[in-house]
């Protein structure tokens with residue numbers, strides 16, 4: 576049996592529960608492709624699963640869903656970019672050598688040298704102008720932002736006003752760019768450390784929560800999107816125009832992935848100057864340091880793990 580290197584989560588806990596190990600190399604079933612992974616990302620969702628970082632009854636729910644004492648699927652990671660190594664006999668849309676990117680979501684498994692995914696699943700040929708690192712940075716925040724902002728139907732409104740709270744995280748950086756692309760006027764809320772980034776990503780106005788008095792001189796908005804789950808909801812709901820929409824990543828609404836979202840991200844990256852916003856890049860051997868940094872909750876955009 577051939578093996579591959581992967582990072583496994585030995586139990587729920589701090590970053591040190593992650594260990595490099597030799598595990599069986601997967602083989603593509605008839606409707607799957609085998610991808611040799613070049614890059615993945617360490618996302619907020621990964622560190623949440625590793626640390627079982629949820630409150631109250633959700634801890635029980637998470638153990639039931641993911642595994643009682645440790646994740647049932649020990650290889651974490653949900654996004655990948657890489658090269659198709661082989662294809663199952665029924666696969667017609669990919670061939671060996673194709674450069675691809677995608678997201679596995681609750682299937683996890685991307686902190687590894689190889690992964691098998693359904694050829695008709697959430698995987699697409701990589702943007703032609705993207706590095707593997709950039710391609711791995713696109714799906715997590717991008718697909719989440721698209722999922723939530725679709726509810727706001729920004730494209731159907733004339734010059735809508737949107738406030739993106741937490742504009743410098745993986746979801747926030749994607750939301751600012753997406754909203755701009757959809758014709759919105761974007762007010763970004765972030766710390767003063769994120770001011771330059773939010774401006775560079777296209778925010779029309781940046782409000783810094785650590786140095787500005789948030790109750791002063793705020794206009795009203797068609798949409799308020801809490802992209803980091805830390806906004807004081809009553810205060811921000813007050814900023815909505817009549818009939819405005821409040822969206823948040825913090826509730827029980829979980830983003831789901833589809834291929835149209837990936838296609839949109841690819842289009843934005845290839846033709847509309849979309850920025851993958853990579854903060855730091857770590858080699859796979861430094862997985863503990865990468866998780867420690869993402870645990871800080873302060874990363875700007877995305878943290879990449881090269882395989």
Ligand SMILES: NC(=O)c1ccc[n+]([C@@H]2O[C@H](COP(=O)([O-])OP(=O)(O)OC[C@H]3O[C@@H](n4cnc5c(N)ncnc54)[C@H](OP(=O)(O)O)[C@@H]3O)[C@@H](O)[C@H]2O)c1
Nearest residue numbers: 619741743744745746766803805824828829830872873874
């Ligand atoms: N519901 C869903 O389907 C779904 C999907 C994906 C993610 N999520 C959740 O969405 C949240 C964000 O995910 P993410 O991956 O974007 O996180 P992330 O990248 O780890 O967010 C980090 C960013 O948040 C900023 N931040 C920290 N505290 C803040 C505060 N009090 N106010 C405003 N900004 C603050 C940080 O900048 P500063 O420290 O400089 O402020 C940093 O840039 C996570 O809780 C995640 O679990 C939910």
